[in-house]
Structures are given as structure tokens and as C-alpha cells.
Amino acid sequence: MNNITITAELKQSKNKPGIPANSGNKRLLEAISVLYIFLFFYTALSKTAFIGYTIDVLNFTPFFKEIPKTTAWSVVVIEYIATLLLFFPNTRRIGLYVSLFLMIGFIAYIIWMMIYAPNLPCTCGGVIASMTWAQHLIFNTVFVFLALWGILLMRRNKHV
């Protein structure tokens, strides 16, 4: 009976690439992806809507003030790409890797700002910009761990 169930789960997971067979893990991965989709789409859309503000802040940010427009639009485009990659189960694995590297990049930016321009606001987009640098660092670290967790969940399933 058990063998039949496992076989059925494996078959199901083969039909839906990118989704682990275990239903608990599947839900967890789905939840992590949805959280990231919300975060990236929200911040990307917010930055797009107020792109002038984002560029304006970057105009005063050490290093980035040399290329404020390029930096602002590059981050927005990468966030949209990450959203799309996470949205489709087939590309979710690469989406999680992109999210992880993006979050690590944002953490580096936060540390850079904490050292060189702590009185400047964040160009993060939306209500996230109202966080203090320390709160933002914690927030991003949590998301780094979520991405790592998601990657681990996918890696545990050989057939994915």
C-alpha cells in the first residue's frame, strides 16, 4: 500500500517539475516562493512607480551616485525577473538562487550604507524603506535563510 502511495507521489512530482514529492515540503516551498514573489514584485513595482525618488537617493549614495539611473533600473529589472522565475514551478529552483544572491547583495548594500551613509534613507521600495538599517539587516537575513531553506528542500528531492 505504502509503495503504491510513494509511486503515485513520484509520478505526480515528475508531472510537476520543481515541486518536491512530500506534501509538507511542497507547501513550505510554495510558501517561501509566494513570500519572495510578494516581496520582489511589491518592491519592484514600488521602485518603478517612484523611480525618481530611488534615483534621487542614489544620487547621494557613495559609489552609486556615479551610476544612479543604471543602478535603479538594473535592480528593478532583476527583481521582476526573480518574480517571474519564482512564479513558474519549472524555474523555481533558479529563482531561489537568484533571490538568494539578490538578498546577499542587498545585505552588502545595507552594510555599506550603515558605514558610509547611515543618515540616508533606503531605496528599498514601499514600506520596507521606512525600516531602520538594523531592522532591514535582520529582515533581509531572515529572507536569506528562507531562500537557503527553499534550495535545500528542492535539493533533497533528487528527481526535481
Added chain:
Amino acid sequence: MKRYLFGALAIIIAAAVVANTSPKKAVFVDYFFAYYGPPTFAEVDVENPANWVNVSSLGNDTIPPVCNNINVKACRIKVPASKTEFDPIIGIRRLKITTVINAAQAPGSFTYYVTPTGDVIQALNKY
């Protein structure tokens, strides 16, 4: 389709939240502008908002020109954010064309410096 349900919901909610967000205000309360007009420092040039470039929000004198605060030539001014506008296409903040900058002639010189009147909160001049 069920596989896309939560992702699609997340996107819809995110869009709704952004749509209900009020427009962003200026990053800073005040902005610093430096004089980058003709080196003759004529009255008409000093009082022209187009000759002033946003250099820093922090009054940082490490960005040229360095102002020694001697009232001979215009150097740097501080104005409220309301007197500035941001051009997202060019990517710079500039003074509104209606900004009032008042210049005074330096004693014994043909050059003009800025007085902290009109829309100028603070004026730093140079020799």
C-alpha cells in the same frame, strides 16, 4: 492552474498595496547647490537658478567648489526641498526656475555673492 494560484494572489495584493501608496516626498528637507555659472560672478548669473548645481544634501564641503565663507563670490546655497524639483529622465535635482536668489556686490570688486534672503536659507560664499 492551481499551482499558480498563490503566486498570482501575491502579485495582485502587491499591486494593490503599491496602488494605494501615496507619492514619495523629497529625500531631504533642504538641499545644497553650488554655483557653476560664468566665472565673472555677475549679478544676473548668480541670481539665475539654472547656474546652480545640486552638490550635496549634507553641506559637505569636500565636493568642489570649496567655500571659505568670505563674501566676495557666490559659492554654495542651502534651499528648502520645496524650491527644488527632480527630473527623473536626466536623473538630477535642480532649482525651480522661480527660486529667488539675491546677490549683492562685493565691496571693491565687480563680483557678486549671495545673501541669505529670498528662498536661500543659508549662503556660503568664497574669496
